[in-house]
Amino acid sequence: MQKSSYGRGKNNKMRGHTLKVYCLVEVKDKGKVIYSEQFESHSFVAQWLQLLYSMFGLINISILGNSVPFESPFITPIELNAGSGNQSYGIQVGSGTTKSINDTALDTLIPNGNSAGQLAYGSVSITSPTINTSTNQGSFNVTRSFTNNSGGSITVSEVGVVANVLALNGNRYNILITHDILSSPITLANGQVLTVTYIFSIQT
Amino acid sequence: MDSFKIFVIVKVKNPKQKTKVYRFKSRSFVGNFLTILYNSFYANSANALNFSLTQAYPSSGSCQANTNLSGSSANPWFTVTAGSGDASWGIQVGTGTSAPSITDTSIESLIPNGSSAGQLSYGSMTLIPPVINSSNNTGYTQIQRVFINQSSASITITEVAVVMGFGGTPCKYLIIHDLLPTPVTLQPNGSVTITYQFNIAT
Numbered sequence: 001m002q003k004s005s006y007g008r009g010k011n012n013k014m015r016g017h018t019l020k021v022y023c024l025v026e027v028k029d030k031g032k033v034i035y036s037e038q039f040e041s042h043s044f045v046a047q048w049l050q051l052l053y054s055m056f057g058l059i060n061i062s063i064l065g066n067s068v069p070f071e072s073p074f075i076t077p078i079e080l081n082a083g084s085g086n087q088s089y090g091i092q093v094g095s096g097t098t099k100s101i102n103d104t105a106l107d108t109l110i111p112n113g114n115s116a117g118q119l120a121y122g123s124v125s126i127t128s129p130t131i132n133t134s135t136n137q138g139s140f141n142v143t144r145s146f147t148n149n150s151g152g153s154i155t156v157s158e159v160g161v162v163a164n165v166l167a168l169n170g171n172r173y174n175i176l177i178t179h180d181i182l183s184s185p186i187t188l189a190n191g192q193v194l195t196v197t198y199i200f201s202i203q204t
Numbered sequence: 205m206d207s208f209k210i211f212v213i214v215k216v217k218n219p220k221q222k223t224k225v226y227r228f229k230s231r232s233f234v235g236n237f238l239t240i241l242y243n244s245f246y247a248n249s250a251n252a253l254n255f256s257l258t259q260a261y262p263s264s265g266s267c268q269a270n271t272n273l274s275g276s277s278a279n280p281w282f283t284v285t286a287g288s289g290d291a292s293w294g295i296q297v298g299t300g301t302s303a304p305s306i307t308d309t310s311i312e313s314l315i316p317n318g319s320s321a322g323q324l325s326y327g328s329m330t331l332i333p334p335v336i337n338s339s340n341n342t343g344y345t346q347i348q349r350v351f352i353n354q355s356s357a358s359i360t361i362t363e364v365a366v367v368m369g370f371g372g373t374p375c376k377y378l379i380i381h382d383l384l385p386t387p388v389t390l391q392p393n394g395s396v397t398i399t400y401q402f403n404i405a406t
Contacts, residue, residue, distance in 0.1 A: 018208055018209050018210045018229065018230055018231060018233065019207060019208040019210075019233055020207050020208075021207040021208070040207060041207050042207055042405060042406070043207075043406045044207060044208055044404040044406065045404070045406055046334065046336045046343050046404075046406075048208075048404060049334040049336070049343050049344070049345045049402065049404060050334055052282065052345060052402060053331065053333055053334050053345045056282055056283060056284045056285070056331055056345075056347060078244045078245060079244075079245065080245040081245065099406060100338070100341060100406060101336060101337075101338060101341040101342065101343055101404070101406035102336065102338055103406075126242065126245055128242065129235070129238045129239055129242050131235045131238070131306055131307070132306075133305070133306060133307055136305060136306040137306070138235050138238045138306055139238070140238060140241075140242045142245060163245075179406070200238065200241060200242075202233040202234075202235075202237065202238055202306070203231070203306075204231070204232045204233065204234055204235075204304050204305060204306040204308070204381070
């Protein structure tokens with residue numbers, strides 16, 4: 001039988017990956033990085049599959065967590081680029097400690113603001129994809145900063161990505177697509193800034 | 205464990221032979237996929253209005269993704285619903301043997317639709333709704349296509365790919381390209397079902 005020269009045997013394990021998502025969390029105090037951790041996100045939730053399925057086939061889907069249980073096809077872009085102060089989509093942070101595949105929201109969202117228990121949400125930035133043809137790797141970053149102006153400490157223990165999608169009926173829906181629990185909660189003192197970066201990576 | 209896994213399931217039926225099923229992990233999202241994902245995430249901004257992709261089909265001309273559309277003017281972004289006999293998009297099969305590259309824009313050597321020698325009859329794309337298992341926090345959805353050898357000669361498949369329809373004009377882009385770990389030979393009247401299974405584990 002004819003054999004392919006690609007993807008066989010032991011080398012197969014070393015050759016590429018499907019789609020990896022990494023989450024990088026950094027804390028800055030007076031502009032200096034005082035904490036940094038990167039981990040692989042394993043937490044796409046069910047709604048991500050629903051979105052893909054819907055878009056692949058222009059099929060009505062059940063949008064979990066919304067008042068309208070079924071939505072029309074033609075759901076178009078899955079926007080993440082929320083503006084400053086907009087906590088409803090993009091990267092979110094919270095103080096919850098549990099997650100499940102059927103999650104439709106963070107466990108306990110930390111709201112935008114400068115009062116006790118609140119963080120000032122920056123705008124979401126997205127870097128252009130970088131494609132490395134010599135290594136067949138590519139990636140882009142989705143980043144958001146959260147500033148503690150509350151006057152007290154705030155502990156962040158969960159992060160998530162919420163997409164804002166437009167349906168054929170003209171309505172927009174916020175759909176949680178990833179949900180991660182931090183291995184170690186991060187306590188932000190007043191004035192400190194937390195930056196969360198999701199890195200979407202492929203290797204062919 | 206990858207954040208998002210894709211498996212390829214190859215089911216081969218040849219006359220007078222037992223059905224064989226192969227399953228392997230797809231590792232070959234190509235650069236176009238990343239660009240599409242990026243621009244989907246970045247919708248409603250100036251750069252998302254005019255980004256360019258390297259097209260699989262058509263090979264020239266301009267394709268532009270539409271953003272912020274509503275109502276009847278909306279256009280789908282990630283479609284794979286090719287119909288029967290349409291080999292220009294959806295799941296494709298080919299005879300190429302080169303290792304996929306991140307800059308690939310088409311399958312290396314497409315097996316065209318048809319019933320003559322060197323051709324396969326392309327079925328319509330089928331989509332399997334998401335299956336969510338709450339007890340172990342896993343889920344998947346599938347896209348699938350059947351290819352039938354209606355010619356009088358055997359045909360060997362060595363590569364598979366997914367070409368996605370995208371944007372406001374009917375342009376199609378290669379997003380996944382894989383070589384089969386073991387080539388599949390279809391005898392006359394044999395068929396192969398290619399399934400791409402998209403998996404998550406929360």
